[in-house]
Amino acid sequence: MTISIWRYSHLALAVSSFILLTLASVTGVILAFKPIQEKINPYRSDQFEALYLSDVIPQLRSQYPGITKLSIDANQFVQMKGTDQEGENMLVFVDPKTGNLLGKPEAPSEFFEWVTALHRSLFLHETGRFFIGLTSFLLLLITISGTVLIIQRQRGVRRFLTRIVRENFAQYYHVVLGRLSLIPIFLLALTGTYLSLARFELIDTAYILPDVDYDAIQDGPPRDATSFDIFKNTPLSEIQSVDFPFSEDVEDYYTLQLKDRALHVNQVTGEILSEVKYPVSVVLTEWSVDLHTGRTNAFWAILLALASGNILFFIYSGFAITLKRRSGRIKNNFTAEESNFIILTGSENGSTFRFAQEIYKQLLQQGKKVYACELNDFQEFPKATHIIVMTATYGLGNPPTNAAQFAIKLAARPQVRQIHYSVVGFGSHAYPDFCKFAFEVDNLLSRQDWATPLVEIHTINDKSPQEFGQWASVWAQHAGVTLDLSTDLGQDQHTCPHNFTVTEKTVLTVPLDAFRLRLRPEGPYSYASGDLLAIYPGNDHRERLYSIGKVAGEIQLSIKLHPGGLGSEYLYGLQVGDRIHGRIDANPHFHFPEKARQVVMVSNGTGIAPFLGMIDEEAGDRERYLYCGFRDQASFSLYESSIREHLNTGNLASFRLARSREGSRQYVKDLLAQDQELIVEVLKNNGVIMLCGSLAMQQDVVELLDGLCTTILGKTVSYYQSHGQILMDCY
Amino acid sequence: MKASLIKTAWLLLAFILVTPTVMQAQKAPTSKYKCMIQMTNYLGEGAYIVISLINPKGAYEKTLYVLGPDKEWYNSLKEWHKFQAKKPTNISAITGASVTGGDRAVNVLEIESSKINSGYSLRFESAVEDKKYHMKDLEVPLTTEGLAAKSEGAGYIRYVRFSPN
Numbered sequence: 012m013t014i015s016i017w018r019y020s021h022l023a024l025a026v027s028s029f030i031l032l033t034l035a036s037v038t039g040v041i042l043a044f045k046p047i048q049e050k051i052n053p054y055r056s057d058q059f060e061a062l063y064l065s066d067v068i069p070q071l072r073s074q075y076p077g078i079t080k081l082s083i084d085a086n087q088f089v090q091m092k093g094t095d096q097e098g099e100n101m102l103v104f105v106d107p108k109t110g111n112l113l114g115k116p117e118a119p120s121e122f123f124e125w126v127t128a129l130h131r132s133l134f135l136h137e138t139g140r141f142f143i144g145l146t147s148f149l150l151l152l153i154t155i156s157g158t159v160l161i162i163q164r165q166r167g168v169r170r171f172l173t174r175i176v177r178e179n180f181a182q183y184y185h186v187v188l189g190r191l192s193l194i195p196i197f198l199l200a201l202t203g204t205y206l207s208l209a210r211f212e213l214i215d216t217a218y219i220l221p222d223v224d225y226d227a228i229q230d231g232p233p234r235d236a237t238s239f240d241i242f243k244n245t246p247l248s249e250i251q252s253v254d255f256p257f258s259e260d261v262e263d264y265y266t267l268q269l270k271d272r273a274l275h276v277n278q279v280t281g282e283i284l285s286e287v288k289y290p291v292s293v294v295l296t297e298w299s300v301d302l303h304t305g306r307t308n309a310f311w312a313i314l315l316a317l318a319s320g321n322i323l324f325f326i327y328s329g330f331a332i333t334l335k336r337r338s339g340r341i342k343n344n345f346t347a348e349e350s351n352f353i354i355l356t357g358s359e360n361g362s363t364f365r366f367a368q369e370i371y372k373q374l375l376q377q378g379k380k381v382y383a384c385e386l387n388d389f390q391e392f393p394k395a396t397h398i399i400v401m402t403a404t405y406g407l408g409n410p411p412t413n414a415a416q417f418a419i420k421l422a423a424r425p426q427v428r429q430i431h432y433s434v435v436g437f438g439s440h441a442y443p444d445f446c447k448f449a450f451e452v453d454n455l456l457s458r459q460d461w462a463t464p465l466v467e468i469h470t471i472n473d474k475s476p477q478e479f480g481q482w483a484s485v486w487a488q489h490a491g492v493t494l495d496l497s498t499d500l501g502q503d504q505h506t507c508p509h510n511f512t513v514t515e516k517t518v519l520t521v522p523l524d525a526f527r528l529r530l531r532p533e534g535p536y537s538y539a540s541g542d543l544l545a546i547y548p549g550n551d552h553r554e555r556l557y558s559i560g561k562v563a564g565e566i567q568l569s570i571k572l573h574p575g576g577l578g579s580e581y582l583y584g585l586q587v588g589d590r591i592h593g594r595i596d597a598n599p600h601f602h603f604p605e606k607a608r609q610v611v612m613v614s615n616g617t618g619i620a621p622f623l624g625m626i627d628e629e630a631g632d633r634e635r636y637l638y639c640g641f642r643d644q645a646s647f648s649l650y651e652s653s654i655r656e657h658l659n660t661g662n663l664a665s666f667r668l669a670r671s672r673e674g675s676r677q678y679v680k681d682l683l684a685q686d687q688e689l690i691v692e693v694l695k696n697n698g699v700i701m702l703c704g705s706l707a708m709q710q711d712v713v714e715l716l717d718g719l720c721t722t723i724l725g726k727t728v729s730y731y732q733s734h735g736q737i738l739m740d741c742y
Numbered sequence: 743m744k745a746s747l748i749k750t751a752w753l754l755l756a757f758i759l760v761t762p763t764v765m766q767a768q769k770a771p772t773s774k775y776k777c778m779i780q781m782t783n784y785l786g787e788g789a790y791i792v793i794s795l796i797n798p799k800g801a802y803e804k805t806l807y808v809l810g811p812d813k814e815w816y817n818s819l820k821e822w823h824k825f826q827a828k829k830p831t832n833i834s835a836i837t838g839a840s841v842t843g844g845d846r847a848v849n850v851l852e853i854e855s856s857k858i859n860s861g862y863s864l865r866f867e868s869a870v871e872d873k874k875y876h877m878k879d880l881e882v883p884l885t886t887e888g889l890a891a892k893s894e895g896a897g898y899i900r901y902v903r904f905s906p907n
């Protein structure tokens with residue numbers, strides 16, 4: 012299975028680091044509680060932010076003459092080191108404002124020390140540190156590749172934060188949480204990597220405080236330490252530590268370590284003896300520790316704990332996604348050369364594979380020779396009679412990675428015999444380019460001499476079992492196989508909950524032509540023109556579908572009589588007053604578009620059925636154009652009067668008729684070619700073109716539209732198909 | 743028999759009461775020194791430093807201070823670690839934080855006064871994680887002059903100074 016380089020890297024990085032990453036995350040979650048626990052201690056002075064060194068240092072030195080060092084930790088607790096009155100070592104927290112002793116620092120918790128050692132070095136010292144450093148670097152790369160994957164999935168940087176389409180639990184939360192915890196995890200990985208590099212001296216964090224020139228030290232004029240400029244101007248909050256002079260001797264001095272520099276200060280005059288600014292790398296190290304540990308901010312520490320916990324979830328969900336994706340792979344029993352049924356799949360995340368697998372299994376069970384592969388593996392199939400393409404669309408209407416080569420391969424490998432094809436597109440209306448790539452494949456195939464459509468392209472929104480079931484039953488009918496759709500992928504309704512009474516039936520004037528049938532629903536069924544009536548004339552699995560036109564509150568069908576045809580003969584045999592059972596299947600993708608101002612309706616033969624219902628509704632301020640193809644005037648006569656009436660009332664803006672066996676022997680596509688300005692205008696103004704009738708007509712018209720779209724509008728026809736501006740319902 | 747029992751009881755009581763005084767009396771007089779260790783600007787983790795009292799024969803006699811809290815690393819101070827392993831003493835009261843490059847540490851050492859000017863010396867032994875170990879980063883003769891001078895180190899220690907506390 013070819014997958015994109017980003018996804019491959021994301022997975023490969025995750026696989027190579029997940030054990031150590033798990034360890035680092037678990038210990039990381041625990042360690043996040045260290046600063047939180049520390050900050051609970053009441054050692055921080057309320058005045059801390061307001062104090063300057065001049066308020067603190069002279070006072071503490073006179074109060075505690077033995078003081079040698081003052082250090083301020085990440086919790087802004089002030090720690091004083093020195094000797095007490097008895098001359099014993101003293102280490103205490105002090106209130107910098109009052110000089111009151113607040114408490115003794117506890118011995119570092121052995122538990123946290125142990126976890127820290129594990130987190131940093133796995134108890135393996137240098138070797139462990141190296142592997143942990145490497146793990147953080149890998150995490151950094153995982154975060155970057157993950158970000159790119161989200162951008163690809165969301166179709167662009169600007170849509171990074173838009174809604175995520177839910178495919179399954181693992182996938183959905185992997186992406187949702189990935190987006191949420193992206194920044195903390197990125198910072199954890201970045202700072203972890205930085206600290207490792209600094210630890211291994213690959214980043215130079217050295218700085219040297221210049222030596223003091225003892226000869227130049229002035230012992231006057233003496234000033235009071237409270238009036239030293241450097242003390243007056245340095246807030247306590249900028250201090251990391253202060254080393255007090257070792258003795259009263261003027262050669263002993265104060266050493267101040269600030270956040271960004273260090274300096275020596277003459278204890279008599281307050282003069283700065285030497286000063287050094289830390290290199291950027293040192294400041295970055297401090298920041299990195301702050302960000303990596305959350306030691307300065309309890310909220311950040313909590314966030315880090317959550318982010319580390321998320322990493323554990325990512326490890327779980329990432330593997331769940333991968334396993335799911337892999338489970339969709341098919342091991343073929345037959346070769347490409349010997350198989351009659353070929354299933355080609357294009358899938359980015361594997362869910363489409365499961366549909367393909369189900370069809371594969373069932374065909375195999377029926378003793379068919381089936382071969383399944385990715386669209387990229389398109390090759391010569393010398394014995395193929397049927398090709399099924401099941402494909403998703405990725406990114407901005409792009410092919411999934413394992414289908415990206417399909418167009419080239421298709422052009423390079425013409426088939427030796429006629430093959431019936433059927434394209435099933437998987438997608439979600441949440442994305443603007445719904446099933447665009449599937450439309451492209453369908454259009455590409457329709458241009459191949461060796462390819463004949465068996466049924467028209469079917470699109471499946473959000474893995475709808477109904478829609479998949481609809482495709483499967485229509486395809487099975489035409490391919491002459493039976494498919495059991497009572498699986499979790501498909502949905503086999505096979506029920507006849509609706510009852511109808513025949514109110515009208517026309518009698519054929521010409522043999523083998525079409526007739527009109529009116530049915531009165533026996534209940535308040537809700538349906539619209541464009542929906543389908545499913546019937547089971549043999550009282551078995553054999554289903555026949557007919558397009559519904561809702562005319563004067565009744566269902567009007569237009570049916571072509573096939574001699575010996577199961578469905579058409581049955582319907583023709585009905586008499587006015589007869590009752591029939593069936594089911595109304597909603598077919599929303601072929602409902603009359605609510606929003607479009609201009610709608611062009613194109614049909615041939617019985618394809619006029621849904622349009623007769625649509626024009627029966629008030630046009631309002633919409634312009635509706637009807638183009639119909641019939642064999643001859645006689646075939647058209649069945650509908651002529653109602654169309655004339657709608658033209659007269661203005662309900663229909665225009666009507667054009669093509670007769671294929673009479674007069675100028677035109678097809679409906681010829682009329683469209685003549686009126687191409689209108690067609691282009693409609694598409695340009697977000698209008699809609701609807702096609703209903705035979706697949707051959709659909710093929711011709713789509714080819715014509717493709718030419719118009721690419722040359723005049725600069726977009727492929729699949730763009731308009733995927734954006735719902737070209738609707739099709741052909742059979 | 744009875745008399746001897748009473749005698750024993752008296753003796754025991756006397757022993758219990760007297761012992762602390764005796765123990766007190768046994769403790770030799772000591773002197774306290776503030777000891778400042780100034781580190782060089784080396785790169786790396788905090789240094790572990792142990793300050794030991796060395797007898798005139800050049801052998802360890804007593805541990806005076808340990809800079810470095812984590813027992814895990816004590817074995818890197820090889821020679822001292824052998825001594826500490828042979829004669830384990832409780833050092834928790836004389837243990838403090840390790841010191842990093844460029845930093846300075848000031849601690850109080852308690853030294854038996856009789857050991858001063860009697861051929862003893864103070865040894866500063868240092869180690870840094872995954873770096874060189876210095877058995878004698880610095881050794882200062884335990885004399886009045888030695889304690890007054892500024893002594894230069896050979897390893898991670900730049901110099902050491904003392905001042906009577």
Ligand SMILES: Cc1cc2nc3c(=O)[nH]c(=O)nc-3n(C[C@H](O)[C@H](O)[C@H](O)COP(=O)(O)OP(=O)(O)OC[C@H]3O[C@@H](n4cnc5c(N)ncnc54)[C@H](O)[C@@H]3O)c2cc1C
Pocket residue numbers: 485543555556557558559568569570571572573574575576577578579580617618620740741742
């Ligand atoms: C979405 C959809 C909507 C449909 N809407 C309509 C409609 O409005 N009006 C309508 O008349 N039909 C419509 N059909 C077609 C209809 O469902 C049946 O396929 C058709 O009526 C033939 O079925 P049958 O049982 O009469 O013939 P079958 O018993 O299936 O076949 C009998 C003979 O007819 C041939 N035959 C079967 N189907 C076709 C075909 N499509 N073209 C040419 N020859 C064929 C067979 O090869 C066979 O020789 C629609 C189909 C679909 C999928």
